[in-house]
Amino acid sequence: MKRYLPTFIAGFGAAVLSIVPGIKSFSCCLIVPGAAILALILDQRVNKNSERIAAGKAIMFGFMTGLFATIFITTLDVLITFITKTNDFIEALPQSESLIRELKFGQMAEESLKLMKQMAKQIQKTGFSPLYLFILFTSNFITNTLFGIIGGFVGMGLLNKRKTEQ
Secondary structure, eight states: OGGGHHHHHHHHHHHHHHTSTTTGGGIIIIIHHHHHHHHHHHHHHHHTOOSOOOHHHHHHHHHHHHHHHHHHHHHHHHHHHHHHSOOHHHHHHHHHHHHHHHHTOOHHHHHHHHHHHHHHHHHHHHSOOHHHHHHHHHHHHHHHHHHHHHHHHHHHHHHHHHHHHO
16 A cells, blocks of 8 residues: 555545536546646655656556545545535536437437436435446546546656656
């Protein structure tokens, strides 16, 4: 675990920034890659390591930062939803419903709307929906780990370039 402590810290920082309403939109494409870069920098500073960063390390640090960000973002989102019994999903449901009905996707869309309404009712009643948790975790995992890996590669490039310039 000590080896991945920088990814843990950076992932937590990304999660905290990702729940702030105005900044939330930039979570996947700026905050998580930035956190992966920060994790690589922290690792070099903590270990006093001035060696070039290998691609495998960049991938692993980006993936782990994205994974920790996913865990913390999902946990914080579910906790806030449990307390407030509302979230962005519930706020956007009426617009989503009208858009889906406008596009006339047929029976499959109707079934999807039933599931979405069921999730919304569960959240409004108890503050929790297992299906919402699954969807939230899955989507966060895919986007955060992907963008974390991209951030790891960008960080590798930046830090290795800085090494060659010195």
